[in-house]
Amino acid sequence: MAFIELRDLWFSYSPESEPVIKNINLDIEKGSYTAILGHNGCGKSTLAKLACGIIPPGKGKVFVDGIDTADESRAFDVRKKCGMVFQNPDNQLVASIVEEDVAFAPENLGLPRKEIRKRVDEALATVDMSAYAKHATNKLSGGQKQRVAIAGMLAMGPECIVFDEATAMLDPAGRKEIAEAMKRLNSEIGMTVITITHYMSEAVEAGRVIVMNDGEIAADGTPEEIFSQVEKLRSISLAVPQVTELMYELERDGYGFPRGILHAMDAADAIESAVREARR
């Protein structure tokens, strides 16, 4: 059984409007790192909210660790298992002092004070914000605020965190901070990470990429598989990572390169060896 299971899922915000999610079947495995790509309005944020049980499914079923999210009486259990980090850092911090904000979720769970303290300290250490525990949240940079938001989720003790365009409002430095934090969460503590983004450079880091278009899954596979289909991505108005685009253009001009090169250093190696080959 997969950690999150979506079964024949349909969803629309009002009965008369066009459905935003059309018949999606999807399994997210425990401990995996998944990126969901798609242009604005393709339903990727809705899909994330459905997967966390913030909104109940219209038609079909959503299971989080075997729990049906439509079951109101267990909404609490679903939320505890699956956290979510939102786009705007200002709109998800509840308290004005860092550690008080991180403590919000464990407080809601009614944990004893010692346990709250422990979780807050651990969560802040994980996102490398321990030094800021007593600082005011509104004086932090965007990336730091978003790290506090992540710590706030970690303190709840979830098994999965969904990042709903968590880097969209950050500057490049902040974006890098958060991308690294996501990667670390997945590789070091085995957190199931789902990131919704339109930055290709972030999707490249994931283990699995799902491309959404018009409420449906347009492609699903490893980053190498997805980004080698340059024409297909362009047809649904998505850009490809710059490195992949370069390799694609070179290949079209008749240079033979292996497909699925995603990182700049790999590309440099491939080009170097090709140049050596040609000299010989």
Added chain:
Amino acid sequence: MLKDITFGQYYPGDSILHRADARIKIIILIEYMIIALAARSLLAVAVSVAFTVFLVVASKIKPGLLLKSVKPLIFVLIFTAAINLFFTAGEGDPVVHWNFINIYREGIVNALLMAVRLLSLVLGSSVLLSFTTTPLDLTDAIESLLSPLKKLKVPVHEFAMMMSIALKFIPTLIEETNKIISAQKARCADFDSGNIFRRVKALIPVLIPLFVSAVKRAEELADAMECRCYHGGEGRTRLKELKSRPGDYVFLLCATAITAGVILLNSITTQEVFDFCKTLFS
């Protein structure tokens, strides 16, 4: 102009006032307001001013910040002082008489008294509560003080949570307002000319986007809070429990004594004080 609003902002620090129990601070603030408003005789005013100075010094808040908190009130201060100065009719001859303007001795005293009162109210409540108490402590304290009302089915926790969020969002919304003002200025909006009615009207294009965005923020915040398992005050625990130490009670006792003292001192007139001093030294 909006940059200067410091109301409701917490300044981290480590002073007696930062460490004091927020519940005690609220009670002392009520007493403090009584002191500031009741003080009428010279001696009582002197005591209330001394108490204010003590609070300001004890808070270790930088004087620059305090000035900032007073700055937006300068207009109100001058206005009330002026009204008191010109419109207090006194016995005896006016000190200044020019055309229809009469300024009496009582008017000058009243104007000064009013200015001192307002100033100490603002300074005292800032350093006693908002500058030195985190919004969460503040709301915890209010919740704790009002908790007897829970028995009457008053939603005390919800009220406290609403207040803490409102306080937390003041700096965010001020920043947003400044951004909107700049954006509207870039489209040739004029906020600085015309009479008062025109200026108020000019603010409408600022207020509407501000409200829209505030509602959107509220929706997002509600989602984020739900995500973190928020479900009202029931079964909620706290990272920091409010704890009052013996020192807090000493503080409270002193403040109560000062309040009683000020009310008593009010009945002693300045003349009596002079007389008393005379008998003391003769």
